[in-house]
Amino acid sequence: MKTLKKAAAASLGTLFAWMIAGVASAQTTASTTPGAPDTGMGGDLATNLILLAITGAVAVAGLFYLSRRMAQS
């Protein structure tokens, strides 16, 4: 019985802690002074170019394929 009570108390404690943590994480507190902003995107140049090349190539190839299929039918 004692073990059962201990287990129940532990479970309640865990639940309570989880609820507190849940409430805490639901709010976003901000200190008075924010950090310095990230105001540059130029380092994404290579990534952006690669993504544009890939998505552009896929879109063009898809359009080419579909237009040919439509012409055949």
Added chain:
Amino acid sequence: MIMRNQLINFAIGVVTLGAAGAFVLILVHALWYAPEEEAAVVLNASTTPGVPQSAASSSISAPIPHDTGMRLRIPAIGVDAAIQDVGIGKTGNMAVPTNYTDVGWYRYGTKIGDAGSAVMDGHVDNGFALAAVFKNLDQLKAGDDIYVDKQDGTTLHFKVEEADDYPAADVPLQQLFNRNDGQARLNLITCAGEWDSSAEAYDHRTVVYAVLV
């Protein structure tokens, strides 16, 4: 067989549309529109808006309403930009404007023209490394003029006191956001230095300190 071909065509159509959509989104994000999701903040209702608070405070003042349609002009570097309100980003940093041509005024800080330190940020470049509004901010020097045009037709005239370059981790945030020596200050900040791919940001910041004349 016909059913199978239709399915293949449908799948290729979906992929094509998805790729075209992604292409447009990447292009728009890199060149024109890059909104940053802002964090929800806990407001301290008892705090008077506009009064800089101590760093020990755990919450921030309510956002300060400001005139819409204000513009920032810096003739020395050819800046004439609309001013957006910005708050705090998800990372805890000051948020940035939604595009590369406007500047952002920190709405939880000092109102522009009031005693204290009003802060504005702007991009140095866009996703294609092309010049953005604060590309040449580091060229400002003491004595250069900065103007804020208000919608009521009046203009606030600031003069640059100094321009400094700091490692990103060493920006004097208290001086930037909270200095209040009784003067109306306007501090401008943008990125500088080299791209740090691990942090996905530049490793320095240029800060220009100006004071109302």
